[in-house]
Amino acid sequence: MPAEELYLTGLHIEQYRHATYRPDPYYLEGLKRDPGDIRLNNAYGSLLMRRGCFEESEKYFRRALKRATWKNPNPYNSEPYYNLGLSLWYQRRMEEAFDAFYKATWSNEQQEMSFYYLACIESMRGNYGSALELVEKGLVKNAHNIKARGLKVYVLRKLGRYSEAETMIRENLKVDPFDYVSRLELAELAKLTDLSQNGSNSAEYDRVIAEVCGLMRDFHEN
Numbered sequence: 127m128p129a130e131e132l133y134l135t136g137l138h139i140e141q142y143r144h145a146t147y148r149p150d151p152y153y154l155e156g157l158k159r160d161p162g163d164i165r166l167n168n169a170y171g172s173l174l175m176r177r178g179c180f181e182e183s184e185k186y187f188r189r190a191l192k193r194a195t196w197k198n199p200n201p202y203n204s205e206p207y208y209n210l211g212l213s214l215w216y217q218r219r220m221e222e223a224f225d226a227f228y229k230a231t232w233s234n235e236q237q238e239m240s241f242y243y244l245a246c247i248e249s250m251r252g253n254y255g256s257a258l259e260l261v262e263k264g265l266v267k268n269a270h271n272i273k274a275r276g277l278k279v280y281v282l283r284k285l286g287r288y289s290e291a292e293t294m295i296r297e298n299l300k301v302d303p304f305d306y307v308s309r310l311e312l313a314e315l316a317k318l319t320d321l322s323q324n325g326s327n328s329a330e331y332d333r334v335i336a337e338v339c340g341l342m343r344d345f346h347e348n
Contacts, residue, residue, distance in 0.1 A: 132156035133165050140173065149173060162193040168206045175209065180216040187213060204233040208240055220247050238267035242274045249277065254284045272298065276307030288315055306348070309338045 127135070133156055136149035153170040156163060171186030187210040194201035201207075211226035224247050230240040241264030248257035258281045264274045275298045282291035292315055298308040313334040342348035 127155075129156040129159050129163055129166065132159075133163070133169060136166075136169060140169075162189060164190045164193050164203075164206065167193075168209060171206075171213070172209055175213055175216070180213050184210065184213045184217070200229075200232045202233070204230045204236050207232070208236040211240065211243060215243060220250065223247065234267075238264050238271060238274075240264075241267070242271065242277065245274070245277055245281070249281060249284075254281050257281045258285065270301055272302045272305050273307075275301070276305055276311070279308055279311045283311060283314060283318075288318065291315060304341060306338060306342065309334060309341075313338070 132152045136152035136156075138144075139147050139149040139152070150170070150173070153166055153173070156166040157170065160166070167186040167190035171183040171190065174183035174186065187206050190206040191201070191210065194203070194206060207226050208230035211223045211230055214220075214223035214226055224244060227240045227243045227247075230236040231244075241260050245257045245261035245264065248254070248260060258278065261274050261278045261281060265271060265278070268274075275294065279291050279294050279298065282288075282294065291311065295308045295312050295315075298305050313331050316328050316330040316334060319328065319330075
């Protein structure tokens with residue numbers, strides 16, 4: 127079986143969550159034949175990352191990138207850069223993750239989520255102006271990315287742009303009524319407003335929190 131067919135077989139098993147076969151032997155057999163194969167390294171690294179093997183997955187993404195950047199520092203498909211960024215993100219190696227995500231923005235398919243994670247990292251650093259620019263670039267690619275929309279609300283609040291944040295919250299909840307980030311940001315805005323006026327939390331804050339808890343139904347996952 128050629129390496130390409132081994133890759134496609136492993137991918138098929140993953141996509142259909144096959145009950146009796148695992149994709150690993152197919153990916154690994156393909157990598158025996160060509161250790162630098164871009165798609166096989168990226169696929170197997172992604173499989174390991176979804177299993178929580180973040181350090182192990184990093185090795186395969188870097189192998190894929192070694193081949194992908196052999197002739198060009200900006201490869202045709204930057205998915206391995208994006209996956210490397212995620213692997214580093216989960217390892218809490220944010221400086222390296224930032225660089226990988228930035229490289230991933232080279233190709234169209236990875237821009238939306240790469241800009242989102244870049245904005246997350248800049249928010250963690252307290253660079254809210256830069257975070258706003260980055261999250262807006264991601265929203266250009268997908269205006270309905272609810273995670274990015276919630277992040278933008280958070281950043282606007284941190285920048286003191288409360289009116290814009292509240293307007294966007296209302297828009298977000300039209301897109302997704304179960305956008306918990308926006309609802310909790312609404313509670314934060316209510317708290318800020320009332321603290322500035324009365325020095326204590328408001329009835330509006332309590333109402334929003336109660337509404338969020340009701341929607342979550344006390345499910346830990348929510």
